[in-house]
Amino acid sequence: MSKVYVVDDDAVRRAQICRLLAGENIHPEPFDSINELLQFMPSQGFILVHDQGEGVFELVQRLERGRWLPVIAYSDLPETARIVSAMQSGVASYVTYPLTAVEFRREYDKLNSAFATKFAKQQRSTAARKMLETLSKREREILTCMLDHGTSKAIARHLGISPRTVEAHRASLMARLEVRTAAQAIRIAVEGDAFGLTAEVSTLPDNVTLGIACHDRYEELVEQVSA
Known part of the structure; x- marks a missing residue:
């Protein structure tokens, strides 16, 4: 209750x-x-x-x-x-x-x-933000690139660094986020608003805070x- x-x-x-x-x-x-x-x-x-x-x-x-x-x-x-x-x-x-x-x-x-659903989403979002705060600046950058560019080679080309460096940072950030797959890492990033999705949603015409x-x-x- x-x-x-x-x-x-x-x-x-x-x-x-x-x-x-x-x-x-x-x-x-x-x-x-x-x-x-x-x-x-x-x-x-x-x-x-x-x-x-x-x-x-x-x-x-x-x-x-x-x-x-x-x-x-x-x-x-x-x-x-x-x-x-x-x-x-x-x-x-x-x-x-x-x-x-x-x-x-x-x-x-x-x-x-x-x-009830909103509370559950809020709790997941809070937990995700706390996990994202443990990442370094470079790890957060690579996590963001995982959504837009996917593979380590593509991320490396985008950032101008070696694929081996990308792989090292990917392994580190996934360990910090306690996930095994890129999809799981991206889900935490979305729930923690690492991609700035909240700002986009706030521009929609519907008032999302309305009861x-x-x-x-x-x-x-x-x-x-x-x-």
Whole structure:
């Protein structure tokens, strides 16, 4: 069961939400500010944050620059335009306070299922980046060339070095990455973004941070604002 990190500067409201979550067999972790949460910076789970000011938007931006976690925002009687704006910024879902156990359980179960794959991918990516950090500059260069040029002879011609030198670096980097084949090494490079694929993906028109489970609700809200 994933943890839910409850961020709210109102102690009474924060305690009430934590009791509600605990009653649903969901483990809550209370924080009185976004800064306190980011200092702790959990590795997995959900963030349930009270929406006020620009805090939610700043939180999403900081999470995108570091360790990403899905954010669920809440407030008293939020305006539709505010919900749309929050979800456009990357908030996964938006619920109204006071929360009911039924409502939150429904949103939680949808998100928990929708983001399971994303969490697994994130963990693989983190592990891959740590492994790539152990490589020397030349080893990283050759690993990148393995995707574009393939053979050691082709890489050697591209870099202007001997095939034997390429083979030595290939053997070293594969040992550091604990793999036996070039395909396995390239997979780690892709998962660790050694080829700069993240920057390419970020230019796509679709907002990849948009809450998967709430996509239909988001489209409905956009139509309401536009009407």
